[in-house]
Amino acid sequence: MPSEQSTWLISVPQDGDSEGLLQELAPKLTSQAKLSSNNFAPLGIPSFKTGTLDSLINLSEDLPKQEAYFTGTVAKTVDTLRSLLNNDPVKLAQHALVNERSIDEYLFKNWRWNESRFNVQKSLRDLLDTLNKEMTSIDNTMKAKLNNYNLVKGSLTQMQRKQLGNLSTRSLADIVKAEDFIQDSEYLETVLVAVPKTLIKEWNSKYERLAQMVVPRTSKLIGSDDEFSLFAVVIFRRVHDEFIQKCRDNKFIVRDFVYSEDEIQKQREELETANTTEKELWTELLRLSRTNFSEAFQILVHLKVVRLFIEGVLRYGLPANYTGLIIKPEPKSAKKIFNILQSQFAYLRPRSNPNQNKKKQGGNEDYVGEYSALMDQEFFDFVLFEIPWIV
Numbered sequence: 001m002p003s004e005q006s007t008w009l010i011s012v013p014q015d016g017d018s019e020g021l022l023q024e025l026a027p028k029l030t031s032q033a034k035l036s037s038n039n040f041a042p043l044g045i046p047s048f049k050t051g052t053l054d055s056l057i058n059l060s061e062d063l064p065k066q067e068a069y070f071t072g073t074v075a076k077t078v079d080t081l082r083s084l085l086n087n088d089p090v091k092l093a094q095h096a097l098v099n100e101r102s103i104d105e106y107l108f109k110n111w112r113w114n115e116s117r118f119n120v121q122k123s124l125r126d127l128l129d130t131l132n133k134e135m136t137s138i139d140n141t142m143k144a145k146l147n148n149y150n151l152v153k154g155s156l157t158q159m160q161r162k163q164l165g166n167l168s169t170r171s172l173a174d175i176v177k178a179e180d181f182i183q184d185s186e187y188l189e190t191v192l193v194a195v196p197k198t199l200i201k202e203w204n205s206k207y208e209r210l211a212q213m214v215v216p217r218t219s220k221l222i223g224s225d226d227e228f229s230l231f232a233v234v235i236f237r238r239v240h241d242e243f244i245q246k247c248r249d250n251k252f253i254v255r256d257f258v259y260s261e262d263e264i265q266k267q268r269e270e271l272e273t274a275n276t277t278e279k280e281l282w283t284e285l286l287r288l289s290r291t292n293f294s295e296a297f298q299i300l301v302h303l304k305v306v307r308l309f310i311e312g313v314l315r316y317g318l319p320a321n322y323t324g325l326i327i328k329p330e331p332k333s334a335k336k337i338f339n340i341l342q343s344q345f346a347y348l349r350p351r352s353n354p355n356q357n358k359k360k361q362g363g364n365e366d367y368v369g370e371y372s373a374l375m376d377q378e379f380f381d382f383v384l385f386e387i388p389w390i391v
Helices: 021-031 053-084 089-095 103-108 124-163 197-209 237-249 261-316 331-344 346-352 354-360 365-375
Strands: 006-013 040-043 188-196 220-224 228-236 253-255 322-327 383-388
Touching: 006 040, 006 261, 006 346, 021 040, 021 322, 021 331, 040 103, 053 089, 053 124, 053 261, 089 261, 103 261, 124 261, 188 197, 188 237, 197 228, 228 237, 237 253, 261 322, 261 346, 261 383, 331 346
Parallel strands: none
Antiparallel strands: 006 322, 006 383, 040 322, 188 228, 188 253, 220 228
């Protein structure tokens, strides 16, 4: 039973039994399974160059890993969009588009193989190499851009964090003024101390005696928040280390801050530059993610169609002509839809797993030849692969 949270891509041999397939299935899907007519459609499967049996077997063995990589790349692109858009599902739906259409519109409104990009006259191996090359390029570009954005975003976050917090940790550049400091003195300096609100009385009674050369009555309140008050006090430079140690002993927090108008201006400019750069990179990454999602999703669907074809040939043999169907099940009726499909394609059972069929007849198990190992797993009577609902 395929997943209820995925879109199903199906292929069956194109023969007399499959003519008018959609017309025959549509009433059953709509009446019995209550499936909207917008949720199923034909899927055009090109007649690719088949190649040798060995080559098809090798491709079939390689495809699951390649498909997992493609699916993961699409999912990572969606995760990037989701992160950039603050996990807003409405905005995500506006950006996770394929050729400026919703995913369902792309899949169900007359989907066609993109011959201009992926020439079906090439061998299957060359086609898959082309798909892989394009997906790898998208993945590498996204990784590089996302890494660059995260570095700038991290730097900006660190700068912004310094503007927040309480007075024991936050940046003081926008709190202090030049007149709060004694400057250009050979002997004196101004020290900033963050005092817990509960210890303000203790500070006022103790600060002059924390070291021998603290200038009396120089404690000045600079600012307060919910947890701390910031005081400036003047001391002699020679007792700097002693004063700091005494403050620590009394749970007063000395801020390591030297007033410099140039340094404060530099910090402001760095914050402004980082903020501007982050916004520019955010816009660029959003645009790239939107474009690359569209491209990556199309490549994934084309890979799925190639896989439908290859598995169809291995299962049903030649001629390599297949009819495709795409279905988006309603989770509550997925089982009923699947049973309808099983019943519809029951006529394929003798061909869908020849190994098992031959065993039932007591015949030679070599019937399926070199690819018998591929037939040991459980199969439906039709070829089915899924596109998970990533968005």
